[in-house]
Amino acid sequence: MSSAVTVRVPTILRTYTGGSSTVTADGATVGEVIDNLESAHPGIRARVVDETGALRRFVNIYLDDEDIRFGEGLASQVAAGATVSIIPAVAGG
Amino acid sequence: MSSALLAPPVDLGAAVALSCRECGHRVALGPFYACTECFGPLEVAYEFASSGEDLRELITAGPQSIWRYAPLLPVPAHVIDTPNTNPGCTKLVKADRLAAELGMRTLWVKDDSGNPTHSFKDRVVAVALAAARELGFSVLACPSTGNLANAVAAAAARAGIRSVVLIPSNLERQKILTTAAYGGTLVAVEGNYDDVNRLAGEIAGEQDDWAFVNVNVRPYYAEGSKTLGYEVAEQLGWRLPRQVVIPVASGSQLTKVDKAFGELIKLGLVDESDYRIYGAQATGCNPVATAFKNGSDVIRPVRPDTIAKSLAIGNPADGPYVVDVARRTGGAVEDVTDDEVVDGIKLLARTEGIFAETAGGVTIAVLRKLLATGQLDPDAETVVFNTGDGLKTLDAIADSVGPTATIIPTLDAFEKAGLA
Numbered sequence: 001m002s003s004a005v006t007v008r009v010p011t012i013l014r015t016y017t018g019g020s021s022t023v024t025a026d027g028a029t030v031g032e033v034i035d036n037l038e039s040a041h042p043g044i045r046a047r048v049v050d051e052t053g054a055l056r057r058f059v060n061i062y063l064d065d066e067d068i069r070f071g072e073g074l075a076s077q078v079a080a081g082a083t084v085s086i087i088p089a090v091a092g093g
Numbered sequence: 094m095s096s097a098l099l100a101p102p103v104d105l106g107a108a109v110a111l112s113c114r115e116c117g118h119r120v121a122l123g124p125f126y127a128c129t130e131c132f133g134p135l136e137v138a139y140e141f142a143s144s145g146e147d148l149r150e151l152i153t154a155g156p157q158s159i160w161r162y163a164p165l166l167p168v169p170a171h172v173i174d175t176p177n178t179n180p181g182c183t184k185l186v187k188a189d190r191l192a193a194e195l196g197m198r199t200l201w202v203k204d205d206s207g208n209p210t211h212s213f214k215d216r217v218v219a220v221a222l223a224a225a226r227e228l229g230f231s232v233l234a235c236p237s238t239g240n241l242a243n244a245v246a247a248a249a250a251r252a253g254i255r256s257v258v259l260i261p262s263n264l265e266r267q268k269i270l271t272t273a274a275y276g277g278t279l280v281a282v283e284g285n286y287d288d289v290n291r292l293a294g295e296i297a298g299e300q301d302d303w304a305f306v307n308v309n310v311r312p313y314y315a316e317g318s319k320t321l322g323y324e325v326a327e328q329l330g331w332r333l334p335r336q337v338v339i340p341v342a343s344g345s346q347l348t349k350v351d352k353a354f355g356e357l358i359k360l361g362l363v364d365e366s367d368y369r370i371y372g373a374q375a376t377g378c379n380p381v382a383t384a385f386k387n388g389s390d391v392i393r394p395v396r397p398d399t400i401a402k403s404l405a406i407g408n409p410a411d412g413p414y415v416v417d418v419a420r421r422t423g424g425a426v427e428d429v430t431d432d433e434v435v436d437g438i439k440l441l442a443r444t445e446g447i448f449a450e451t452a453g454g455v456t457i458a459v460l461r462k463l464l465a466t467g468q469l470d471p472d473a474e475t476v477v478f479n480t481g482d483g484l485k486t487l488d489a490i491a492d493s494v495g496p497t498a499t500i501i502p503t504l505d506a507f508e509k510a511g512l513a
Contacts, residue, residue, distance in 0.1 A: 011298045012129050021298070047132065057391060057413060058115065058132040062291065067408065069394050087294050088127035089134075089410040 003080035005033055010086055016044040025084075030063060031074035033084055048086060049074070058089045103227045107142055108167035111135040111312055114414070122167075124228050124304070126311045134410065135312045137167045145361040149331065152323075152362075157182045159216055159320040165356060166320070167313045168223040176251050177222055178244075180215035181320055183207040185328040185476070190444040191457075195464055199474040201334070203325055204447055210247045210271070211482035212240035212403075212450070213346065217317035218248045218306055224313035225304035232257060232303040236293035238286050238342070238403045239268030240450075240481050245306060246275035257303065259289050259296075265402060267485045285397060287407050307343075318346040322353025325476055326363050333357070333368050335473035338460050340452045340480055341372040341381050341426065342404040344411030351418045371469065372415050372426035373459035375399035375434060375451075381412040385426035390416055400431045400489045401451040403481060425468045429458035435493055437461070438483060448483035456480075 007025050009017050017023050025040065027033035031053075038045035050056050053074075061068045062085040068076045078084065103122055110119045115133025126135055143151060143164060155161030159181030160173045173179075184204045192200035208215040218233075218241070225233060233249040234257040235241050242258045249256030256277030260269065261284060273279050282289045297305045306314045326333055333354055339347040351370055357363045374382045377399025380392045392412035397405035409415075419426050429437070434451055437458030442448050449457070456477050463469035483490070500506040507513065 008295070010127075010294075012125075012127055012132075015129075047130070050131075056132050058127065058134060058410065060291070060408065065288070067287075067394055069408075070396075085291075085295070087291060088132050089408065 003078050005078055006083045008085040016041040030068055030076045060087045060089050104169040105167040107139040108137045109140050110138045112138040124309045126309055137312050137316050149362055162320050162323045167316055172223045177219050178209040178215050178248050178251055180208045180219050188445050194444055197471045201476045203476055203478045205480050206482035210243040213480040214240045214244035216320050217314045218244040220317035221306035221310050221314035222248050225310050230304035234303045234305045235307055236289040239264050240403050242272040246272045246277045249277055250275045259293055261286050261289050265486055286405055315345045318349035319353035322350040326357050332363050333366050334476040336369045336475040338371045338456050338477040340456045341374050341415055342406045343409045344415035347372050348411050348414045369424040370418050370422045371424040373456045374428040375401040375404055375455050376428045376430050378405045379428035381415050382426040382428040385416050401455050403452045427459045427462050429462055433458040449479045450481035450483050450486040451489050452481055453479035
């Protein structure tokens, strides 16, 4: 079943969302949310996943507060009302 | 490429553009850190004005700080005239007693605890501050595991600008106090470093005039670590060591030392020679060592659980490049337990009189493990990095060192305790 979720969009992807920092999308999994995002904001999917459909290695996606790499990755189940945050990987120290 | 890319609107010395390390896409110099094409990390690209003997003379005539290497950094020529902490030119200690203990022929410790706030972070922050000024930022900010917090708060105080520092609330007390002392805004976040880092990334997207040194001005900040590589080469008499062991948190320092060595060769400042670069992690946060050992170039994040908090980055952004460098140069990435870390701190202190923070303990313990497993050549000249001061992580050794004896103040008690 698909769920409506909030997607937080990083600065470098806001050219695809008309400048919006948050948008809504549907999907039962994170991957489906990304696919749904693509239909409303063409071009955004290829920035997040590579040619093979895998999450790019310098993109972090959080489902609520959890890095999806700790869960099932793009197959992670999304509950209605969840927040999906797309954030470029940055180092630190 | 458009001519706009060749004529940057800001003066950042020999830096001419930002280039994506993943796909090569280039953008003009600015407060950008992630590639708009693939999210890959952006890196400073240069067109160096001088090389060879000319450059060497310029450097040796320069100040006793990282600014002697200003021609190789993304900073304006007048950087030495602006208020900053002037870090660098720390000691390269010939570690004969440690070498003898470990059965090595020639060993050096690059002791970066000698920087103004007692860690290598003063180097990267000084470069970030210089770039942030040129780019028009008014606030210096960072998420930090502690050392960076100290360095940002101090650098902002010296420069007379506001600092905003975000730290995990469970950080060592010493690191909290040594940041708060500088009087900037210090925010303790209830979460681990990766939570703090993520929050900083989100705040950076909203606060246009805040330079988060390791987020939106990270390409410039990271270049500061090159100065560790330059200094080691200059201190050895303009040559490269055969083996280097470097602690790995985000992985940035290790990859920048490799970049520095490559530049020194390309610019004719040192003879080309083979070198091996080794990365050091704590077992409680070893995503890069795990990827190296598994033959993978994808870093699977971990939840850190180690006393080496300055290395406790569970999702290290430059991890893939650390693995690349270790493989390309014939090095390795190894990890050690917290008990081994404490032993490493005590070994370095006992043999060389250098009191390292936990990251230095990780490096010494990994050096020992690399020797024991035959991955590092005991007869080849080796440099290990101590990146911070043990006074910042006293808790790590609090349970394993203490007074030899406690006595009443009489000569009799002294003699009875067998201390003479």
